[in-house]
Amino acid sequence: MAKTVAITGNVACAHAMRQIDPDVVAAYPITPQTTIVEEFSNFVAKGQVETEYVTVESEHSAMSACIGASAAGSRVMTTTSSQGLALMWEMLYIAAGLRLPIVMHNVNRTLSAPINIHCDHSDSMGARDAGWIQLFSEDAQEAYDNTIQAIRIAEHPDVHLPVMVLLDGFIISHAIARLDLLEDDQVKEFVGAYQPGYHLLDPQHQATMGAFDGLHGNYFEFKRAQVEAIRNSKQVTIDVGKEFGAMSGRSYGLFELYEMDDAEVAVIVMGSTAGTTRAVVKELRADGVKAGMIKLRAFRPFPAPELAAAVRDMKAVAVLDRAESVGADAGPAYLEVRNALYDSERRPAIINYIYGLGGRDVGLELIRDVYSDLADLAGGKSVEAVSYLGLRE
Amino acid sequence: MSSETKTQDRPAETGAEPKPGEKAWEKLPEGATIPEPGTADKYRTGGWRTDRPVWDAEKCSQCMICFMFCPDSSIEVVEGKMTGIDLEHCKGCGICACECPRDAIEMVPEDEIEE
Ligand code: SF4
Ligand code: SF4
Numbered sequence: 001m002a003k004t005v006a007i008t009g010n011v012a013c014a015h016a017m018r019q020i021d022p023d024v025v026a027a028y029p030i031t032p033q034t035t036i037v038e039e040f041s042n043f044v045a046k047g048q049v050e051t052e053y054v055t056v057e058s059e060h061s062a063m064s065a066c067i068g069a070s071a072a073g074s075r076v077m078t079t080t081s082s083q084g085l086a087l088m089w090e091m092l093y094i095a096a097g098l099r100l101p102i103v104m105h106n107v108n109r110t111l112s113a114p115i116n117i118h119c120d121h122s123d124s125m126g127a128r129d130a131g132w133i134q135l136f137s138e139d140a141q142e143a144y145d146n147t148i149q150a151i152r153i154a155e156h157p158d159v160h161l162p163v164m165v166l167l168d169g170f171i172i173s174h175a176i177a178r179l180d181l182l183e184d185d186q187v188k189e190f191v192g193a194y195q196p197g198y199h200l201l202d203p204q205h206q207a208t209m210g211a212f213d214g215l216h217g218n219y220f221e222f223k224r225a226q227v228e229a230i231r232n233s234k235q236v237t238i239d240v241g242k243e244f245g246a247m248s249g250r251s252y253g254l255f256e257l258y259e260m261d262d263a264e265v266a267v268i269v270m271g272s273t274a275g276t277t278r279a280v281v282k283e284l285r286a287d288g289v290k291a292g293m294i295k296l297r298a299f300r301p302f303p304a305p306e307l308a309a310a311v312r313d314m315k316a317v318a319v320l321d322r323a324e325s326v327g328a329d330a331g332p333a334y335l336e337v338r339n340a341l342y343d344s345e346r347r348p349a350i351i352n353y354i355y356g357l358g359g360r361d362v363g364l365e366l367i368r369d370v371y372s373d374l375a376d377l378a379g380g381k382s383v384e385a386v387s388y389l390g391l392r393e
Numbered sequence: 394m395s396s397e398t399k400t401q402d403r404p405a406e407t408g409a410e411p412k413p414g415e416k417a418w419e420k421l422p423e424g425a426t427i428p429e430p431g432t433a434d435k436y437r438t439g440g441w442r443t444d445r446p447v448w449d450a451e452k453c454s455q456c457m458i459c460f461m462f463c464p465d466s467s468i469e470v471v472e473g474k475m476t477g478i479d480l481e482h483c484k485g486c487g488i489c490a491c492e493c494p495r496d497a498i499e500m501v502p503e504d505e506i507e508e
Contacts, residue, residue, distance in 0.1 A: 099424030198426045206430035221418035
């Protein structure tokens with residue numbers, strides 16, 4: 001049924017979009033996302049999709065057009081990276097606040113200055129409080145699979161929130177990988193027809209969207225409702241991940257446990273570095289070391305109690321952050337994992353590595369260093385709480 | 394998009410009483426959508442005005458230029474005839490007075506208006 005292909009992560013994402021065939025796509029090209037829009041606009045030009053493709057003059061306009069189209073009741077997708085995501089900033093909050101189920105790829109690239117086009121997660125980490133669901137991908141297959149599942153999660157009646165599908169710039173976006181594409185009909189059936197709630201082109205149920213909340217309005221209450229929706233998305237993400245698994249053979253949850261059953265030390269990691277970490281865990285296991293890995297898929301909503309339960313019996317855990325929360329002296333994932341553990345009666349020692357900023361390469365050697373530090377920490381030696389992995393010193 | 398887009402069950406309308414055990418934020422329409430049209434009419438913004446347009450029906454030729462120019466839809470029209478100005482929404486910008494070819498609208502400071 002599935003077709004095995006060798007394509008880049010970006011082309012895989014474009015194929016997912018083709019198979020979803022959204023009503024509207026408004027996007028602006030930016031490195032390293034460009035080949036997604038390039039490939040998708042080819043599908044539009046060849047008539048392989050029915051999508052209304054809106055060319056815009058900036059990412060701010062792209063997200064504005066997406067918001068308008070979504071408010072009009074369309075299924076809407078877009079894609080961006082880095083500075084493009086930054087330029088969408090105010091519109092990101094509006095998409096989430098209006099509860100519009102827009103699905104967007106963000107091909108992770110760092111933010112200037114200095115100008116750098118390579119991968120790290122500082123772009124999407126900066127958008128972590130915008131109210132979007134954020135799903136990381138380990139490889140091209142996951143970027144493709146996440147795109148398809150994101151539609152179902154975003155549009156679920158208990159959720160109605162935008163979803164950001166994250167894939168590492170160049171490492172996933174531009175490397176050719178072997179992956180399985182689903183049949184067009186399978187995807188069509190899986191995503192189903194979009195059934196919008198209130199929308200602006202429904203004369204039977206006229207409505208106003210995006211109005212002023214008034215001088216003594218309900219902003220606070222609307223935000224509280226938004227929090228409930230993103231909480232609901234956890235179960236929806238799990239359910240959709242299972243259903244996707246039944247169809248494709250590839251199931252998904254909020255995070256993946258790898259060799260965790262009897263692990264004493266573990267690394268928590270997001271994105272393509274999970275692949276590198278997996279390789280190191282295999283080596284260590286061959287040497288009899290009880291090492292494991294937790295690959296975080298959902299960063300928003302953050303699966304705090306679930307993660308705390310997954311690591312409670314471990315001796316030492318390292319969180320790898322491909323972004324620094326400058327001024328917090330730690331990475332964002334570390335801060336959240338550490339916070340998740342505060343109320344646990346049993347919890348492991350926990351350390352943080354900031355790695356790969358501006359695309360700095362992370363090979364097996366560096367990950368081996370992390371596990372070696374974890375062994376020290378588990379053995380009672382002291383290890384620096386936050387350190388930089390791969391920094392030239 | 395299909396022209397017969399189906400619509401999901403709608404959340405309770407604003408102002409509905411919460412059901413027992415339901416919190417205030419749970420009964421708000423999703424995404425702050427106002428589930429009825431034309432609600433700007435209920436939001437009285439005329440209080441922002443410092444100058445008031447005063448219309449002289451004698452001078453007016455019913456050309457409707459003011460109606461086309463008013464940015465706040467505050468020129469009242471009944472059966473094709475201008476009948477006055479909606480002071481609950483007019484913000485006193487003076488565009489109508491400026492555009493009127495018959496000088497039929499005069500801007501008067503609010504504090505000089507004798508009620
Ligand atoms: S003063 Fe301005 S807002 Fe008021 S009626 Fe005239 S054009 Fe409209
Ligand atoms: S522009 Fe002047 S003359 Fe024309 S309808 Fe308005 S008030 Fe009357």
